[in-house]
Amino acid sequence: MTAHTNIKQHKHCHEDHPIRRSDSAVSIVHLKRAPFKVTVIGSGNWGTTIAKVIAENTELHSHIFEPEVRMWVFDEKIGDENLTDIINTRHQNVKYLPNIDLPHNLVADPDLLHSIKGADILVFNIPHQFLPNIVKQLQGHVAPHVRAISCLKGFELGSKGVQLLSSYVTDELGIQCGALSGANLAPEVAKEHWSETTVAYQLPKDYQGDGKDVDHKILKLLFHRPYFHVNVIDDVAGISIAGALKNVVALACGFVEGMGWGNNASAAIQRLGLGEIIKFGRMFFPESKVETYYQESAGVADLITTCSGGRNVKVATYMAKTGKSALEAEKELLNGQSAQGIITCREVHEWLRTCELTQEFPLFEAVYQIVYNNVRMEDLPEMIEELDIDDE
Amino acid sequence: MTAHTNIKQHKHCHEDHPIRRSDSAVSIVHLKRAPFKVTVIGSGNWGTTIAKVIAENTELHSHIFEPEVRMWVFDEKIGDENLTDIINTRHQNVKYLPNIDLPHNLVADPDLLHSIKGADILVFNIPHQFLPNIVKQLQGHVAPHVRAISCLKGFELGSKGVQLLSSYVTDELGIQCGALSGANLAPEVAKEHWSETTVAYQLPKDYQGDGKDVDHKILKLLFHRPYFHVNVIDDVAGISIAGALKNVVALACGFVEGMGWGNNASAAIQRLGLGEIIKFGRMFFPESKVETYYQESAGVADLITTCSGGRNVKVATYMAKTGKSALEAEKELLNGQSAQGIITCREVHEWLRTCELTQEFPLFEAVYQIVYNNVRMEDLPEMIEELDIDDE
Known part of the structure; x- marks a missing residue:
C-alpha cells in the first residue's frame, strides 16, 4: 500500500457523512426553466x-446554461482590424490576453445593449471607474429577473458615502448583484494554473426558487473549474471590501519592494494592511464578517497574491525606482490598463477625510499621501508606526 | 504646509490621550535591582x-541591562581558527552571518555553563531538535529567578503529547519562558531592514514586581530597535504554534514554486495553511487567541515572509526541481543549518496520527506524505481539496 493510498483511506473516515465534490454538483441541479443566458461585460x-472560465462551463453544463456566452468589448483598432473581429475569428484577445486560446462559444460583441439582449446573468468585469457610464447605458434595458456578479474592485463614492459596487449595480439597475473576488492574478488563471476564488451572493427577496433562479449551486457551476476552485458564501460586503482595499496595500508593498527593503518589510505591510481592511469593514460595513478577511481566498489570499505580483505592485515599484508619478508609471507599464489602487486610495482618503478618520488608517493614508502629495516613501515606517499601548 | 505635515497633524488628534512611542519607553522604567544580565544560547x-539586536539594546539601556551579552556558540573549526575566537576578535560570525558587523559587547562563549553564569535572562535560539540536550546540560545550573525567551520554532513531542518549547523549558528548568516570533528572515534583520516581530510573555506566579523583574516593558527594551519593531503580548501559545507550523506551510509553497504554479497557487496554500494553523491552535491549545494568528507579526506576517523566502521554501523548491529528497536538499543548500519544517511536519503528523485526526489537516498531512513517503507533489491540489459543504 502506498502512502498516497493511505491518504485516500483517511478520507474514507468521512464515509458516514458522504460529501459530494464540486465537480459532481451538476448532478444535483434540476433546472425548471430555460437555460440561463450569460453575458460578460468587459474584456480586459x-x-x-x-469569460473563458464561464464559456468552458456553459458548454459543459448546457442543460443549465446557454452555451453561447457574449462578451462586451470596448472595441478598438489593432492595426487594420477591430479587436472584436480578431477575438471572433482567431479566438484570442491579442491585446489584453495574448497567447491564450478562447472557447469558440465565447462571442465578442462591440454593442453593449446587443450583448446583453436576453441575458439572465450579467458578469461585470471592467475597471471600476467605467461602471457609472456603463450602468447608465444599461438603464431601462435590464429585466428585473436578471442577476449580476461584479468582478470589479473598488468603491463608488457618491451622495450615500462609500458604496459597494454590487450595491451600486443593484440600486441603479434594480437587479440583485453578488461579487467574485479571490487570489486571481489573471494571467495565471488564464493559463489554467491551479487557484481558488470566492463568490458571494445573497438570495434576493424575489428569489424564484430552486432550479428557477440563480443561487449558490448555479454560481458554483458557472465559475468552478478543476483549475479554479470556487467557494460560494453570503458575505458580499466582506469580499468586496477586501478586493478593493488590497490594491492600496499592494501599492505600499510595491514601494517597499522598489526601495529594496525585503520580504519582512513587505509582510509587515500586508499584516498592517489586513488589519486596516478588517477595521474598515467593521466600521463602515458591519454586516461583513471578520472570518471572511482571514479565511477566504478573497481575503488574505488575494491580499498575498496581489502584493506579490500584479499591476499595483509593478506601478509602485517603478515609482520607487524611477521617481516617476503613479500616472506616468501606469501609462508606461500597463498597456492601457489601470492599477486600481491609484483610484481606490484616493476614494478611501476622501471618504475617511469626510468622516475625520484618516488617522485611524495610517497605511491607507500614507499610500494616498505618497501617490498624490509627493510624500517621501522612505517615511513609510514612521507614518504607519503603531500607537504603543504598552507604554501608556 | 506640506502633505507630510498634514499627516503629523492628524496624529495630533490623539493629544487628549498622550501616547508614548516605543523609543521613549526607557524613560518610564525605573530599575529597583541590579541590571539584568542576558545570555543568548545559540549562534546560527x-x-x-x-544577539546583535540584544547587544545593541543592552549597550543603549545600560541602567536596565548589563551591557555585556554572552552568546553560547557550539564551537567549530573554520580553517585553523575556532568560530568563537573569530567572533570575539573580528566581530563577525563568518560562518552563519557573514559580512555583518557585531557589537563589541557581544561575547562568544563556547562553554555552555560558563556562558549562562550569572545570567538573569536566557534567550534560546537554536534548532529545536537540539533543545532537549541543551536543557539537560543546564539542569541544576539555572536559578529560579531567571526568565527565558524562546526564539525556537517547533514542538516537543513527548509523553505529554505535543508541547510548546516554552512550556518544555519551564517544565525542565523551572523558569518562566516566553517566546519571540515574527516576520523575520534573519539576513534582512541582520542588515537592519525595517521589520516587525512579536514577543509573548506571561508574568509568572513569583513575579517580583515592577522594576525588579522581567515584564512587557523590559522585554520591549531588550528587543525593540528602530529597524525591528516589537509588539509584546500575552499569547505565548498562539505565537509559538504559528511560528512552528508556518514552516510546514512554507514547504508546500516551495513545492508549488518549484513546479512553477505561480503566485495564486502559493497564496491559496498560505490561506489553507493559516486555516489549519488556527484549527490546530483551537483544537490543542484553546488558550491561544484567534486574533494572534491574523493580527500579529508572528501570525500572518511571519507566514507570508516565510512562504516568500527562507530555508523551507528553498529546500522544497529544490526538491521539486531536482527530485531529490528533503535531507539531500537540506545538506546541499543550507550550509549545515536546518529547514525546521522537515522535522515539524513529522512531529505534527505523529501527533495527529495518535489523535486519529490527520484527515482534519489535509495540507499538513500532504506535506508529510510528500517529504517522507514520496507522494507526488503534483497531487497536492487533490489532497487538499476542501470538502464541498455547499453540495451536501
Missing part, C-alpha cells in the same frame, strides 16, 4: 479570463 | 542576529 485581461 | 544566523 481579467474580463477575458473570466 | 537567527541566533547571531538576535
